[in-house]
Amino acid sequence: MRQSPEASPLIPSPAATALPPPPALPANAALFLDVDGCLLPFAPRPDAVDVPPALVARLTALQRALGGALALVSGRNLATLDALFAPGAFTAAGLHGVERRRAGDTGGTGVVPAALPKVRDAGLALIATHPGALLEDKGAAIALHWRMTPEPHKDATAAALRAFAEHALTQLPGYQLQPGDHVIELRPHHADKGSAILAFLEEPPFAGRVPVFAGDDLTDEPGFSAVNAHGGISVLVGDRAGSAARHRLPDTAAVHRWLGVPERTPETPA
Ligand SMILES: [Mg+2]
Known part of the structure; x- marks a missing residue:
């Protein structure tokens, strides 16, 4: 087991690499996905990320298979998420949960509750x-x-x-x-990714499903805790130590394999 260099021997901090990989996506999942560092590898500049069409196509197919219960949960704003994932149209929370647009909404920032x-x-x-x-x-x-x-x-x-x-x-x-x-x-409330996921879980089509959240960063930790509290599946991407996540995938390529995104080959250029 690899110990992260900053882990203190007096304060046990589980090495991320000891976490098991996530199980196959349940058919009744409510799937929440961080974007940068999870679905997309980091680019030198945030506006230089490459969104493979095969990823958008697979997310669209998953969205349909899960009855619409798929949401992007990102630090980017909703307008940027829409532009990046076009022509896909996804339910999303932006700005780490401050912006939230629920399933079926087409507007920009449907933040306010329906009631x-x-x-x-x-x-x-x-x-x-x-x-x-x-x-x-x-x-x-x-x-x-x-x-x-x-x-x-x-x-x-x-x-x-x-x-x-x-x-x-x-x-x-x-x-x-x-x-x-x-x-x-x-x-x-002061919003974070956890509060955004909890709000989604109160509404159709997410309510009553098994929450699954994958993300890489510290801002994803409230999301992991929210999902754990609902008996869901939390997935750390990368090897950051001390995460609340209970599963781990090493990188975005592994996330793509887990989600069933076809690999890019020279025969099928993106
Ligand atoms: Mg991220």
């Missing part, structure tokens, strides 16, 4: 019954204010708005309550 417009409308209906209350629409966030509410009604209004927000939170995966001075806000 958010309904919550906003219900909030508007509620404040209409509470003189002085205000709903501030911040796009991905909603703030409910009661500073202007006349004094005799302030406590009751505050209680009603807080109760509304607490209930709304149950419909907004990945959101949290942010209380303030005469205000309570519904806003997205």
Whole structure:
């Protein structure tokens, strides 16, 4: 077993090379894939990566075979992912989970949960019954204010708005309550790849499937933890020590073989 040079003998840190390879992709997988360093080898410049057409074709076939439950989970933004993987069209989370577009969406950055417009409308209906209350629409966030509410009604209004927000939170995966001075806000959690994967897993076609996530970098660690917590398959690409991943593939070529991407040959130039 190879020890990474920085591993301390006092703090056992499992050598990545000791991790077993992943099993074959389950038929009921929800497949999450990091891009750079996982699906694509690193290029000297990020805009110089080469996306083999055979990879796009295989991902498209997998997407279909998995009932749409395949998503790219990358540090790149969604627009760049779309350009790189064209003509493929994939569900994706960009910017390490800050941007998230769910299955079937064609727009750029469908970050907000499906229930958010309904919550906003219900909030508007509620404040209409509470003189002085205000709903501030911040796009991905909603703030409910009661500073202007006349004094005799302030406590009751505050209680009603807080109760509304607490209930709304149950419909907004990945959101949290942010209380303030005469205000309570519904806003997205600080996002990472783990929160993006967990949000996908709450929605069709990902919900109820076995989550599988492959990635190479430190920013993939929250994704590994999320997948492990759901009894899924976490796959480190490379030999970084101390990962939460439970499986390992040595490089992008091995990822391609695992996913069934046909190898490039001189007869089939990409
Ligand atoms: Mg990566």
